[in-house]
Amino acid sequence: MLHVPVTGSSESAAGEGFLSVRGLNKRYGDFIAVDNLDLDLPKGELVAFLGPSGCGKTTSLRMIAGLVPATSGRIVVGGRDLTTVEPYRRDMGLVFQSYALFPHMSIAENVAFGLKMRKVGRAETEQRVREAISMVRLTGKESHRPAQLSGGQQQRVALARALVIRPSILLLDEPLSNLDAKLRDEMRNEIRDIQQRLGITAIFVTHDQAEALTMCDKVAVMNAGRLEQLGTPVELYEKPQSPFVASFIGRTNRFAAVAKNGAAELAGLSIPTPAGMTGKVEVMIRPHRITLSAPADGAPCHAVEGVVTRSIFAGDILQYEVVAHGATFLVEQGTAAHERPLEQGSPVRLHWLMSDTYVFGAAA
Amino acid sequence: MEDRPISLTLRIVAGIMLLFLLAPVLIVVPISFSADTYMAFPPSGWSVKWYVAIFQDPKMINAFWVSLALAVLTTVLSLAIGLPAAYVLVRLRPRGSEAMASFFTAPLLLPSIVLGLALLVVFATFGLLGTFQGFLAAHLVITLPYAVRVLSTALSTLPRAVEEAATTLGAPPLSVFFRVTLPMMRNAIVATSALAFLVSFDEVVLSLFMSGPRISTLPVEMYHHVENEADPMVAAISVLLIVLTFAVVVVVDRTAGLSRTFVK
Ligand SMILES: Nc1ncnc2c1ncn2[C@@H]1O[C@H](COP(=O)(O)OP(=O)(O)OP(=O)(O)O)[C@@H](O)[C@H]1O
Ligand SMILES: [Mg+2]
Numbered sequence A: 001m002l003h004v005p006v007t008g009s010s011e012s013a014a015g016e017g018f019l020s021v022r023g024l025n026k027r028y029g030d031f032i033a034v035d036n037l038d039l040d041l042p043k044g045e046l047v048a049f050l051g052p053s054g055c056g057k058t059t060s061l062r063m064i065a066g067l068v069p070a071t072s073g074r075i076v077v078g079g080r081d082l083t084t085v086e087p088y089r090r091d092m093g094l095v096f097q098s099y100a101l102f103p104h105m106s107i108a109e110n111v112a113f114g115l116k117m118r119k120v121g122r123a124e125t126e127q128r129v130r131e132a133i134s135m136v137r138l139t140g141k142e143s144h145r146p147a148q149l150s151g152g153q154q155q156r157v158a159l160a161r162a163l164v165i166r167p168s169i170l171l172l173d174e175p176l177s178n179l180d181a182k183l184r185d186e187m188r189n190e191i192r193d194i195q196q197r198l199g200i201t202a203i204f205v206t207h208d209q210a211e212a213l214t215m216c217d218k219v220a221v222m223n224a225g226r227l228e229q230l231g232t233p234v235e236l237y238e239k240p241q242s243p244f245v246a247s248f249i250g251r252t253n254r255f256a257a258v259a260k261n262g263a264a265e266l267a268g269l270s271i272p273t274p275a276g277m278t279g280k281v282e283v284m285i286r287p288h289r290i291t292l293s294a295p296a297d298g299a300p301c302h303a304v305e306g307v308v309t310r311s312i313f314a315g316d317i318l319q320y321e322v323v324a325h326g327a328t329f330l331v332e333q334g335t336a337a338h339e340r341p342l343e344q345g346s347p348v349r350l351h352w353l354m355s356d357t358y359v360f361g362a363a364a
Numbered sequence B: 001m002e003d004r005p006i007s008l009t010l011r012i013v014a015g016i017m018l019l020f021l022l023a024p025v026l027i028v029v030p031i032s033f034s035a036d037t038y039m040a041f042p043p044s045g046w047s048v049k050w051y052v053a054i055f056q057d058p059k060m061i062n063a064f065w066v067s068l069a070l071a072v073l074t075t076v077l078s079l080a081i082g083l084p085a086a087y088v089l090v091r092l093r094p095r096g097s098e099a100m101a102s103f104f105t106a107p108l109l110l111p112s113i114v115l116g117l118a119l120l121v122v123f124a125t126f127g128l129l130g131t132f133q134g135f136l137a138a139h140l141v142i143t144l145p146y147a148v149r150v151l152s153t154a155l156s157t158l159p160r161a162v163e164e165a166a167t168t169l170g171a172p173p174l175s176v177f178f179r180v181t182l183p184m185m186r187n188a189i190v191a192t193s194a195l196a197f198l199v200s201f202d203e204v205v206l207s208l209f210m211s212g213p214r215i216s217t218l219p220v221e222m223y224h225h226v227e228n229e230a231d232p233m234v235a236a237i238s239v240l241l242i243v244l245t246f247a248v249v250v251v252v253d254r255t256a257g258l259s260r261t262f263v264k
Helices: A057-065 A107-117 A120-134 A151-163 A179-198 A209-215 A233-238 A243-248 B004-032 B051-054 B058-092 B097-109 B112-127 B132-157 B160-168 B171-184 B184-204 B205-210 B218-229 B232-253 B260-264
Strands: A019-028 A031-041 A046-050 A072-077 A091-095 A169-173 A201-206 A218-223 A228-233 A255-259 A263-267 A269-272 A281-283 A301-314 A316-325 A327-334 A345-355 A355-359
Touching: A046 A057, A046 A179, A046 A209, A057 A072, A057 A091, A057 A169, A057 A243, A057 B132, A072 A151, A072 B232, A091 A151, A091 B160, A120 A151, A120 A327, A151 A179, A151 B160, A169 A218, A179 A316, A201 A209, A201 A233, A209 A233, A218 A243, A218 B097, A228 A233, A243 A255, A243 A355, A243 B097, A255 A327, A255 A355, A263 A281, A301 A327, A316 A345, A327 B051, A345 B132, A345 B171, A355 B004, B004 B097, B051 B058, B051 B232, B058 B097, B058 B132, B058 B218, B097 B132, B112 B132, B132 B205, B171 B184, B184 B218, B184 B232, B205 B218, B218 B232
Parallel strands: A046 A201, A046 A218, A091 A169, A169 A201
Antiparallel strands: A019 A031, A019 A072, A218 A228, A255 A263, A255 A281, A263 A269, A281 A355, A301 A316, A301 A345, A316 A327
16 A cells, blocks of 8 residues: 655654654464554653554554563663563553453552552552542542442542552553443543643543544554554644545545546546656545635635535535536535525535645555 | 232242252251151150260261361362363463363263272272372362362453453562452352362262271261161261251352352
């Protein structure tokens, strides 16, 4: 597969991070679960691992935690090479989807476990446990058993238990997916708050796009064992570096075209293609970046005549399906007061900025 | 409300079954307090002399201590062997672990008379007949399949994530095992102990093959006693055994919960 970015990435300039992963691989027999993962995370950032089910998010996280041996590759945290270090000496806090609390211990004992393993003194243990429990707002529940708490409370215990050891990195594997929607929102904010307050470096595995985009500093989009792109939510949205990222993050119009002599033909238009690109390409345009009137500032844009074939009023947005020169465009417009949706069959003229047009080499 | 008549029928059936199961107890208890010199129901008079007689019969007392020591050791060894075996079978999964699991539980399928005969032949060649070690080995043949079975089932249903959480919190493998895995297997361990203890203490068939003139277990001694005499002493012993069994069950119920332990 050849991915040629339209624009250069700001990430390529980044140096070694606090967490630095180099060429991490995991094979199960012939199957490649994680393919040559390179990653640099600065200290104090919250990074999401986002991707479809089975793309290797959990496997990557577990390799970083040391629970799964890597087939090859290197893991360095804060200058310390952890590649061959046992998982119980890695000093990482891991929060599981299933909470994984110790059912035979009280909440306080659960939280104290990591300190006990580190032979922290009694007085200090008590104080740190108290602080951790109060940080996740569970003061008063110290002597309860995990089974006596709700799912959200259990997940907060898991968070306190992982944080009380002051881990170098906090790893969260879909920590919210067993919670209902309302609690999920609440916990999302809570985790983000705590992470920022403690300035802890954290990886947050999720396959919920909104979760990744709204709460994380950066998002690592993974697909089929590969890291497709690491960037801020805005970068991923505005400058996707692969057709996968462009279509996985947000909605998009995808057109197959053929690149010849520096341009590809789409709906009668000639779309400039990156230098050196020939053969099959994919052209992508975000539905809400297409406008029905020309941009006021006269920025360079593409324009095409078409006919509305479907018109959907969805409350805050209007969705049109427009056929232009045989190509079907999805167009999204914000709704304004007293605006009447265009009827089916109305002629329209579509405009979109040249800079909002993404061209990728198609999969061979 | 539709299921009322069914539940009434069910209750009657359950009552009859309970009566049927308890019938031996209902007969044995009165006989044990008999004043007669032979077993008869109902007894013509009452006394506790047969209870006194047990404690004056050195053969019975000896056999009791043998049985108790045997049951305790069998229980301890069943756990000591069963736990590592279950761990290897479930967690380390070496090549052929499935075959090994079947092999471990195979004795459950053999009639104990066949097993007894086989052990008789083998133990005779090693001079183990009529020895404590012989009894112990024979009882382990019966209790280990249960132990491995119950413990591996418990281990395989135990969520790995909990152990992994302990690992990431800084617990080395042995700490994880003793602080997390073992406590979480508590119910299975209690169940295995109770099962091993009761099976060993009650075991007759294999013990008959193993016993010799110098050593014998309580059930075997009782069997011989009934063969030779018809006095109500065995009834008194039986009542004591029922009490012991009941005590074990109560202990299990108090520590682990009976239905949680056995009904799975
Ligand atoms: N022990 C294993 N043996 C063989 N294949 C495995 C093993 N563990 C994971 N895999 C495979 O590796 C791939 C990546 O798995 P992983 O659990 O990392 O996915 P994921 O991105 O976390 O998915 P999800 O969002 O569903 O949790 C999957 O295709 C999975 O089938
Ligand atoms: Mg996963």
